[in-house]
Amino acid sequence: MEPMTAEAALPPLLLPKRRPRVIPTLLLKDGLLYKPVRFKAPKYVGDPRVAVKIFNDKGADELVLADMTATIERREPDYELIKEIATESFMPIAYGGGINSYDQAARILELGVEKIVLNTALASTPALSEKIAGVFGAQSVIGCLDCRKSLLGGYSVYVEAGRRRMGGKPEDIAQRIVGQGVGEIMLQSIDREGTGQGYDLALVRRVAGAVDVPVIALGGAGNVDHFRDAIGAGAAAVAAGSMFVFTGPHRAVLITYPPDEQLHRAFGTR
Amino acid sequence: MITIIDYRMGNLGSICNMFHRLGIKARVSADPETIRASDRLMLPGVGHFSNGARQFAETGLREVLEEKVERGGTPLLGICVGQQLLGSGSEEGEGAGLGWIAGRCVRFRPQDGAKVPQMGWNYVQPARPHPVIADIGDEPRFYFANSFWLKSEKRDEVLLESIYGGERFTAGVARDSIVAFQFHPEKSHRFGMRILENFAKWSP
Numbered sequence: 267m268e269p270m271t272a273e274a275a276l277p278p279l280l281l282p283k284r285r286p287r288v289i290p291t292l293l294l295k296d297g298l299l300y301k302p303v304r305f306k307a308p309k310y311v312g313d314p315r316v317a318v319k320i321f322n323d324k325g326a327d328e329l330v331l332a333d334m335t336a337t338i339e340r341r342e343p344d345y346e347l348i349k350e351i352a353t354e355s356f357m358p359i360a361y362g363g364g365i366n367s368y369d370q371a372a373r374i375l376e377l378g379v380e381k382i383v384l385n386t387a388l389a390s391t392p393a394l395s396e397k398i399a400g401v402f403g404a405q406s407v408i409g410c411l412d413c414r415k416s417l418l419g420g421y422s423v424y425v426e427a428g429r430r431r432m433g434g435k436p437e438d439i440a441q442r443i444v445g446q447g448v449g450e451i452m453l454q455s456i457d458r459e460g461t462g463q464g465y466d467l468a469l470v471r472r473v474a475g476a477v478d479v480p481v482i483a484l485g486g487a488g489n490v491d492h493f494r495d496a497i498g499a500g501a502a503a504v505a506a507g508s509m510f511v512f513t514g515p516h517r518a519v520l521i522t523y524p525p526d527e528q529l530h531r532a533f534g535t536r
Numbered sequence: 537m538i539t540i541i542d543y544r545m546g547n548l549g550s551i552c553n554m555f556h557r558l559g560i561k562a563r564v565s566a567d568p569e570t571i572r573a574s575d576r577l578m579l580p581g582v583g584h585f586s587n588g589a590r591q592f593a594e595t596g597l598r599e600v601l602e603e604k605v606e607r608g609g610t611p612l613l614g615i616c617v618g619q620q621l622l623g624s625g626s627e628e629g630e631g632a633g634l635g636w637i638a639g640r641c642v643r644f645r646p647q648d649g650a651k652v653p654q655m656g657w658n659y660v661q662p663a664r665p666h667p668v669i670a671d672i673g674d675e676p677r678f679y680f681a682n683s684f685w686l687k688s689e690k691r692d693e694v695l696l697e698s699i700y701g702g703e704r705f706t707a708g709v710a711r712d713s714i715v716a717f718q719f720h721p722e723k724s725h726r727f728g729m730r731i732l733e734n735f736a737k738w739s740p
Contacts, residue, residue, distance in 0.1 A: 276691075279699055281659040282675050325725045327657060353549035358679055358723050378547035380681065380723075405655040405681065479651075 285535040287327040287503035288493060290510040290523065291484060292317055294333045294363065297347055301507055303460030305412075305428040308334070310519075311511045314347070317521055318354050324523035328358045330383060330408075330452070330505060336364025337386045338427050343374060352378035360408055366391050371398045375406060383452065385410040386425040388443055389432050399447030408482070409448035411436055413469055414456045421469055428456055436469065437476035450480045452505065458486030460508045465492055467499040474500030490524055490532035497533060538562040538736065539574035543591040545617060546582030551722040558729060560736040568600045576736065577601075577610055579716075581617030585641060585684065588621050589631025598634065605713060606636065613668075613735045614716030616682065619709065622716055623686045637709045637716070638689040644682075646701025653683040658719070660696040660707045668715045668734045669695065669708070676727045678707075678719035685718055713740040 292299050292314060299317055300308035311317070314331065321329055331351060336343055343364045352359055362383025365371050371382045371394070387394045388409055395407050412424045413436050423432045423439050432439060440451050453473050455466035465483045474481040480502035487493060487506035496504050513520040530536035538555060540548050540562055548564045555562035562578075565571065579601075581588055592598040604610045614622055623633045626641035633641075644652045657677045662669055685705045688694045695715065696708030708717045715735065721728030 276704075279661050279697055279704060281661060281699055284658065287656060322725065349549070352547065353553045355550065356554060356723060356725050356728065358681075376547060378550050403653060403683075405651075405653050 283530075283535040285530050285533045286493070286497050286501075287482075288524070288529055289328045289330055289482060289503060289505040290321055290326055291330040291332065291505045291507045292511075293507065294331065294344075294347075295335050297344060299511070300334070301460060301511055302334075303508075305456050305459060309517065312519060312521075314351055315354060317511070318351050320521045321523060322354075322356045325526065326357055326523045328360065328380075329355060330360045330362070332361070332383060332410075333363025334427060337366075338429065343370060345373065345377065348374055348379060349377045362408070362410060366394065368394060368397045368401075372401070375402055381406050381408050381450070383408045383410050384448070385412060388439075388448075389425045389430075392446055395443060396447035399449065404447055404449030404479075407448050408450045408452050409440075409443040410452040410454060411439060411473070412454045412456055413466075415466070415469075421472070424456065435472075437472045440473045440477045440481075444477050444479050448479065450482060451477060452482045452484055453501075455485035459484075461486055462488030462508060464488060465496045465499070465501075465504075467495060470496055470499040470501050474502075490528060493529070494532050494534070537574055538576040538578055539571055540564045540578045540580060541571065541597070542566040543581075543588065543595065543597055545588055545591070546580060548580055551578065551580055551615075554722045554729065554732060555736070558733055558736070560732070566595070566597075568596060571597075571600050572604060574604075575610065577604065577612045578735075579612060579614045579618035579621065581615065581621065582681075583617060584629060585617060585620055585626040585633075586629035586631040588617050589633060592621070592634070593631075601634065606634075609713045609740070611713045611735065611738055611740055612715070613732075614714070615722075616718060616720060619716035619718050620684060620686050622709065622714065626684055628684050636714055637686060637693050637711060639687045639693075639706075641684040642687045643684050644701055644705070645703060648702040650701030652701070654680045654700045656680065658698050658700060658707075660698045660719075662696055663691075663694045666695055666710050666715070667738050668710070668731060670734055672727050672730045677724070678717070678721065678727055679723040680707075680719045682718055686716075
């Protein structure tokens, strides 16, 4: 018989089941929040500081903040705004937009942001993700793959806010960037963005089946059942934009986040 | 007044901001005299154990903390690496911790393929009641970002426990005027707010 250790004598821990993360994605343009549909026609949403306060109150799991125009305008990230938001946020934050050097990424992480999101730099500066991961850890680097479905049913990955196509299939690019230090993949369907029709589950299946890091599904969420579908297709977490900032058929601005209990029920973790 | 000790281990803005939002007076300082004049201390920390240990040694912070907390009984709240530094050392690298909690920091050894570091929300369970964790609510969850954890050797110093990768780990410790957590209360919404509020009122 095994000798009884002190640990074995402890009463067991009875912890609730963990549910997948649900991540609002906020898009910045000129320091304010906008929300496009399929990367076009951005609609004004409001002040990012106010949105962060509302998500604090509602207990959102994490936030992703992305500057839509920093890269195409060849601008530096807005460090002052990022610092204000990181200071105001009582939840973890990821930031993306306009990052193409290690110094920029380090500066942003030191402002109190938990994660850096890379898109264009994945193509233009492939060594960057590895360098950030080497110092801050792979968990601090999210690779965002913006994908469009072609007429023949294949998928292409785009950078520079959907303007330039990268060569290769999404699942191959995903494997490559994971090898270069990316710790999480944010997989966005450009075709579904802002439509509320549900995630592109075939795309989620292809990429989630190809890598062993968490895949965050983005683009198309309209309700919590869509979240469950994405997890069923292999995503580890879900992100959404319009669903959390608009309400009703006329897309009136209303910042919302489902209560924890509703999310647990949707995921079947209760 | 709570002094958040600035020993160059991460951005302290969100912690300070959360205290202010709760109506609690707090300031960030590295100055020994300011620390000596404080009635509560917070030891935050993001980064490498060895960097923190080196800062303690090089800045004289270790002596100030020993005088204030270990001999003076001032309440101290440690967070993340600030908890890890209460142990004697760490697998992460060299350098001595404060040695106030019996045990060393070890790396997660997941039994189910879970990724290290642990990044995200996790539930905790109290090992015993304590004023700083009073009324934190049902199913309290907290934001963790760690590869290492302080493996407490004394059962009566364990305050909160959790499970990651199938492995049971110490998520909080307490002893006399010291309380510390591996997670980030400043990034953990109302659960974290309650802990910071409780700490601000606590009279050990």
